[in-house]
Amino acid sequence: MSSLIESVARSIPLQGIDFGYCAVGDETAKSFTMHNPSSSTIRYSLLSGEKLFKVDTT
Amino acid sequence: MEASLNVNFSNGEKPPSFCNDHSLKQLCDFSGTLGPKQKKEVKISFKTDSAKVVISTIVIKLAEGGKESTYILKVSAIGKYPFITLDSTSLDFENLLVGKTVSKEINVQNSSSVPTHYEITKVSDDGKDQSFSLSTSKGVLNPGQISTITMKYTPSIAGTVSCAYYKISAAGGNELEFSGKGQADGYDVELSAQSVHFGEV
Numbered sequence: 250m251s252s253l254i255e256s257v258a259r260s261i262p263l264q265g266i267d268f269g270y271c272a273v274g275d276e277t278a279k280s281f282t283m284h285n286p287s288s289s290t291i292r293y294s295l296l297s298g299e300k301l302f303k304v305d306t307t
Numbered sequence: 308m309e310a311s312l313n314v315n316f317s318n319g320e321k322p323p324s325f326c327n328d329h330s331l332k333q334l335c336d337f338s339g340t341l342g343p344k345q346k347k348e349v350k351i352s353f354k355t356d357s358a359k360v361v362i363s364t365i366v367i368k369l370a371e372g373g374k375e376s377t378y379i380l381k382v383s384a385i386g387k388y389p390f391i392t393l394d395s396t397s398l399d400f401e402n403l404l405v406g407k408t409v410s411k412e413i414n415v416q417n418s419s420s421v422p423t424h425y426e427i428t429k430v431s432d433d434g435k436d437q438s439f440s441l442s443t444s445k446g447v448l449n450p451g452q453i454s455t456i457t458m459k460y461t462p463s464i465a466g467t468v469s470c471a472y473y474k475i476s477a478a479g480g481n482e483l484e485f486s487g488k489g490q491a492d493g494y495d496v497e498l499s500a501q502s503v504h505f506g507e508v
C-alpha cells in the first residue's frame with residue numbers, strides 16, 4: 250500500500266459515522282474533510298451502498 | 308425511474324475497476340482528484356421515510372499512479388417518527404366585550420427523541436370570522452422542547468359566538484387538533500333618567 254494513499258486515508262473517519270436518531274422525512278448531514286498532505290495528486294471515489302445515504306461535496 | 312445494482316466485494320477477487328468505466332461511474336456518488344496539499348469536505352446526508360435502523364457502508368477508493376486502495380466507511384442511522392403533544396385542546400374565552408382582546412396560551416411539546424418542524428393550519432375556515440389569531444403558524448422543536456403558542460380573541464360583532472379549529476402537524480409525525488371559542492358581548496348602555504328637569508331657575 251502506498252504511504253501517500255495512507256496519508257490521505259488517515260483523514261477519513263474509518264471508525265465509522267453514526268447519525269444517531271434522525272427524524273423521518275428530515276435530512277441529517279455529517280461531514281469530514283479529506284486531506285492530501287503529500288505533493289502528489291490522489292484520485293478518489295466514494296460509493297454509497299445504500300440510497301438513503303448520499304455523498305456530496307460542499 | 309430508479310435503478311439499483313449490488314456490488315459484492317470479497318477477498319481474492321479482483322476489485323471493480325476505478326470509476327473510469329461508464330457503468331460504475333453511474334454508481335459513484337462522488338469522485339475526483341485531490342491535488343497536493345489540497346483539502347476537500349465530504350458531506351454525507353441521510354433521509355428516510357420510515358422508522359428503521361439503517362446500517363450501511365461507503366466504499367472509498369484512493370489511487371495514486373498505478374496503486375489503488377479500498378477503504379470501507381461504516382455509516383449508521385436510526386429513523387424515528389416525531390411525536391408532539393398539546394397541554395390543552397380547547398381554549399374557552401367565555402364572554403368578552405366587542406373590541407376588547409384576551410390572550411390565552413397553549414403549549415406544544417416534542418415528546419420524541421428527534422427534532423421536528425410543526426405547522427398550524429386553520430380547519431374549515433371560510434375566512435369570515437377573524438376574531439381569533441395565533442402568535443405563530445410554524446416552528447421547530449428539539450427533543451423534549453416546549454413551545455408556547457398564544458391565541459388571541461378579539462370579538463367584533465356583538466352577540467356572536469365564535470369558534471376556530473386548528474390542526475397542528477409535525478413533519479413526518481402525528482397531527483393534533485385544538486380549538487378556541489368565545490362569545491361577543493355588546494355594550495349595554497342605558498340612561499339613568501329620560502329627562503333632566505332643572506326646576507325653576
